[in-house]
Amino acid sequence: MQLLKDRIRKDGKVKEGNVLKVDSFLNHQMDVKLFREIGKEFKRRFEGEEINKILTIEASGIGIACIVAEVFDVPVVFAKKTQTKNIAGDVYTTKVESFTHGRVYDIIVAKEFLGKGDKVLLIDDFMANGKALEGLAQLVEDSGAELVGAGIVIEKGFQPGGDILRKRTHLESLAIVESMDEKTGEIVFRDDE
Numbered sequence: 001m002q003l004l005k006d007r008i009r010k011d012g013k014v015k016e017g018n019v020l021k022v023d024s025f026l027n028h029q030m031d032v033k034l035f036r037e038i039g040k041e042f043k044r045r046f047e048g049e050e051i052n053k054i055l056t057i058e059a060s061g062i063g064i065a066c067i068v069a070e071v072f073d074v075p076v077v078f079a080k081k082t083q084t085k086n087i088a089g090d091v092y093t094t095k096v097e098s099f100t101h102g103r104v105y106d107i108i109v110a111k112e113f114l115g116k117g118d119k120v121l122l123i124d125d126f127m128a129n130g131k132a133l134e135g136l137a138q139l140v141e142d143s144g145a146e147l148v149g150a151g152i153v154i155e156k157g158f159q160p161g162g163d164i165l166r167k168r169t170h171l172e173s174l175a176i177v178e179s180m181d182e183k184t185g186e187i188v189f190r191d192d193e
């Protein structure tokens with residue numbers, strides 16, 4: 001998506017450890033007009049697929065998923081992250097091991113909001129190792145819902161998440177970063193269109 005790649009080049013900041021900061025329009029301050037264009041692009045890329053629910057994960061996936069859900073005109077649910085051992089109530093849960101943050105956490109969705117008959121599109125802002133997305137896909141599977149696909153705003157193409165998720169479902173990433181140079185700030189994107 002050219003508009004997004006241009007924006008990443010203009011306002012993205014390459015930090016040490018292959019971290020891309022996009023706090024000025026995606027992760028902290030949010031450019032809702034851009035989100036709307038992103039929503040329309042996902043709608044175009046998943047044209048012809050039957051989708052009746054969006055699933056994302058807190059925190060930074062929620063903003064983008066809300067706008068995408070508005071474009072698709074479907075409800076949006078976010079998985080909650082928790083470190084509590086005894087999870088109360090009727091929930092689906094799985095563990096996510098984040099290498100980026102060096103910790104394991106549980107994610108949960110109430111059974112009330114995910115289940116048979118749901119045709120689910122996963123949405124998230126970033127994918128690196130893909131553990132968060134794998135966890136969401138697992139919750140969908142456990143619930144008896146159908147996983148239709150996954151839409152990612154920025155994929156770090158040099159990390160393994162993309163390959164893993166492409167084997168499992170229809171993955172669409174709007175910008176795939178192949179490499180970043182923290183000294184020059186140069187960002188190379190995979191030629192995806």
Ligand code: G4P
Binds near residue numbers: 059098127128133
């Ligand atoms: P992981 O297995 O290494 O943990 O990778 P995963 O793809 O699951 O991403 C882990 C978290 O790190 C995600 O946020 C993701 O958005 C974030 N992340 C990874 N690389 C980058 C990067 O280069 N830039 C930015 N801005 N974020 C990155 P999260 O743990 O779900 O937290 P939250 O921010 O959504 O609360």
Ligand code: NA
Binds near residue numbers: 060061125126
């Ligand atoms: Na994040």
Ligand code: NA
Binds near residue numbers: 061124125126
């Ligand atoms: Na996220």
